[in-house]
Amino acid sequence: QVQLVESGGGLVQAGGSLRLSCAASGRTDNIYGMGWFRQGPGKEREFVAAIGWYSGTTYYADSVKGRFAMARDNAKNTVYLQMNSLKPEDTAVYYCADRTTSGSNYYRGSYGYWGQGTQVTVYS
Numbered sequence: 001q002v003q004l005v006e007s008g009g010g011l012v013q014a015g016g017s018l019r020l021s022c023a024a025s026g027r028t029d030n031i032y033g034m035g036w037f038r039q040g041p042g043k044e045r046e047f048v049a050a051i052g053w054y055s056g057t058t059y060y061a062d063s064v065k066g067r068f069a070m071a072r073d074n075a076k077n078t079v080y081l082q083m084n085s086l087k088p089e090d091t092a093v094y095y096c097a098d099r100t101t102s103g104s105n106y107y108r109g110s111y112g113y114w115g116q117g118t119q120v121t122v123y124s
Helices: none
Strands: 002-007 010-013 018-026 033-039 046-052 058-060 068-073 078-083 092-099 111-114 118-123
Touching: 002 092, 002 111, 018 033, 018 092, 018 118, 033 078, 046 068, 046 078, 058 068, 078 092
Parallel strands: 010 118
Antiparallel strands: 002 018, 018 078, 033 046, 033 092, 046 058, 068 078, 092 111, 092 118
16 A cells, blocks of 8 residues: 655645655555546646656646646655745645556556645636
C-alpha cells in the first residue's frame, strides 16, 4: 500500500500563489507517476497535472497550463504543485494520487491510491 498526504492548501486572493505538497510513503517502488486532481463544489473530479516518476515528464490540463507547475523530489518521495495566477474557478479540493499502471496520465482509473485532499479557496 501507498499512503499519500497532501499539504499546502489555504485561502488566497485571486492572482496569488500557493504550493501544494504530497508526500508518499509505504510501497513506493512501483509508482509509475503521480498526479493532481481537483473537485470543485458540485463538480466531477478532474485532472489537473501529472508527472512521470522517473522521466519527470509533466502533463497539464488546458485550464492550468502556463499557471501551474508540477515537480518531484524522488529522494523525498514528494511531489509539488506550484499554482500561480490563481483564479476563483481554481477553488476546489485538490487530491494527489499515484499512478500504478502504465495507463493514461489523464484518466482517474490509472491511479491506485489517493490522498485525503487539501482545500484551496481563491476569492476575488
